[in-house]
Amino acid sequence: MEYHLTNTLFEHLCVGVFKYQFDSKEGFVYCNRALSKILGCSAKSEILGLNLEKFIINKSDREEFFKRLKRDGKVELYETTCQTKRNKVVWVLISAQLVYEKKQGSYIEGIIQNVTSYKGANEKLENEQDSLQTILDSIPDAIYFKDKENRITRVNKFYAKGFGGNLEKILGKTDFDFFPEEQAREMFCDDSQVLKTGKPIIGKIERTLLPDGTWNQVITTKVPIYNNKGKISGTMGITRDMTAHANAERDRYTMVLNALMVLSKALEMRDPYTQSHARDVGVIAQRIGKELKMSSEQLMHLKIASELHDLGKIGIPLDILIKPGKLSDLEYKLIKEHTNNCYKLIKNIDFPFPLADIIYQHHERIDGSGYPQGLCGKDILLEAKILAVSDVLESMTTNRPYRVALGIKNAIKELKTGSGTKYDPVIVNAVLKIVKKSDNMIFWKDKVI
Template sequence: MPNPPSDLPGDHRTAIQDASALLFHDAPMAVYLRDGQGMFLEVNRAMATLFGYDGPAAFLEAMAGSSEQFYLDPAAKSALLSGLAASGAVAGHQYQAICRDGFVLWIDESAQRVASPLGDDYYIGFLRDITEEKSTSWALTEAEEKYRSIFEHAVEGLFQMTPAGRFVTVNDALARMLGFAAPGDLTALGNAAARLFTRPADRQLLHATLVDTGLARGMETELARTDGMTIWVSIQARAVRGGDGEVILYEGSMEDVTERRNSQETLRQTLARTKALFHQTVKSLSTTVRFRDPYTAGHQDNVSRLAAAIALRLDLPEETTAGIQVAGQLHDIGKISVPVRYLCKPGRLVGLEWEFMKQHATTGYEILKDIAFPWPVAEIVLCHHERLDGSGYPRGLAGPDLGIEARILAVADVLDAMASNRPYRPALGMDAALEELSRNRGTAFDGDAVDAAHEVILSGLVRY
């Protein structure tokens, strides 16, 4: 260590030397003393420990035997000594150093020149291990570069936008999507959102959603491009809040879904045409029975409306209700095979006549079974004369084997048949029909379907 001034009393000089030595050796930071040629004269314990040596003596011995000392790149040592020689001080000199076990550290070194009373130059310096800082810095830099690469090359349009509607940051994909030559052309617009959103209400909804919930997912809206065309986009965004909780920024992505929307619209129109054609076909099939049985011309339509109303009253799914409605329109199509003399006979059918008539349920099934309906129409038609107690036909099925569609159709069929005119009798009236259903509620007919039929008729949902 450099000596204290020579003009101090002896006991003071000794005290200062002892204190300096204590501070030097016990300092938590690595400290060294070099001569003018860069050789280490003295180091503290922290310095030795930093490089993996048992103590200062072991460190000094190792450094004396190596001209490169612990510097991974000898140029780093030369740069340090040159800087000290030129200006007398070096601060924040960073380089890589090799420990005793070969581990490489990043070191931050600061040193300054100290002259002895005899005029000799010494350098006292401090070393700090910045390996962890470097690793963190590199990780952050790498993450930032990776994020920038993802941002710039993403297929989706990425953006940051103020609540006022100004784009702060956009990537190339979003600029191209909206017809801009470069991202800067979009961010240069003061209130781009007001120009882009063709529906101001959609922009207000996006703003309200982000303020209230902080997140918007899959919001589809129409945007105007710079060339006058419009596109549909799906927006995913989140709100970024400041320290006071106020929303300061929106950030997220936009995906061009114009092609999908157009495809969906085309599909919707196609389905609408297909649905219309389907119902026309069902109507045509239903009409074939009318030509053979004029007495029951409106029966199938009435049963269809009544069965659908009962299904709605029972809160059945829309698709199930649609299937019941179609089955109602076609439930007597099997009568096309019944001789006209039986269909129009003014008296009751007996014997073989009745057996012929009972076959219409099976015949209807055979006609409809190969048609690819989206519902089990053929099976419903086959079962519309079955009863819960097994007394029906053609198979004598009982409750557990009958679906809700057949149960509802059975109630609607009996209700309309009794309330309407028949070749062999005049109409019995709605009161008689409802009374018949009530008398057989839970035995021949499904209780819920009977109750729903009462409600439908009494509420006027289906009029006779």
């Protein structure tokens, strides 16, 4: 370091520059103004001749610094604390090299940077991070952070506990390391969607397979995380276990459904035709739903609605239900009340799908000619439209008290004629495909879906 040529330059640097004699006359032989300021001296002359031991507080730090210097010939960014002449503690980074010259002997030349403000900021950040982690760990939900590659970067205790509690086996991994592929892929797609669009996913209900082989039902929210430049840098997710609540809701739902099925059984004992009709309508409706690619959950909804769709007839006089001749206008009006009767019975029961409305609408027609509300087209639920077609198909092919069965050909003719006016053409087309596959036979009597 050509000291005599660079002295002027060093005086204008913001970092401390020094030359330190490293023999019998150990001590500073040069420093710039920045170093005197770092070490709390008013003049450079206050430092010259002093030993490093006067400034480096920790004895083990001093010993380690000189050990590395003698072993490697240099030290880079060695972090330690110094005590200034005003007894103030500052954090510094020392970079130095050991130089040998015949005339001057061995000496150290290097720079010292004051990093107290950065160290304080880092400590503050670490404290804030610790405080954040404490808050996260106190929350009884699974909380997790992921980077832009959907790798897990941080979790709380609740999340870690679900996977054995070992952070080393969690951090840096993806959902593919913990969940079945199909489930992990859906999670990955959700994360990627949030990263791409910046739009959160809120309150998504899903089932997850845990490492112990059990399934649970959870509700998940995922939001984007932004860096200090306003760019999306990852995602944060929070997942709450709703299994106990879901089980309680399922039990309540099952209890209510069982009660309605008891009423349905009572109707069957009173009028066997009505209930066998309901079961067959259920088979037809599910076959149509399957042809329309409806989900297994929707198919179950169709089955329940079908089996209960005529429950309102329990309030119709039996002599009208089984009357062998033509119904009078008043009797027909009473029969039509069955949709309203059932709707009143179940409308205030909280089901996970619009069961009451489906049943209420199953005699509506898309041209508005149906009852009880005279609804048209899109105002009628899809499930109700399917029930309407299924009801007609079953009724026309079955013996009734007032007539013999009209046969499947006449039933198909009725559906074709009414397609686009009374009946949804998409549903009618689905029926035609099913009937064709069944060689124009009554396909629902075997009850196979």
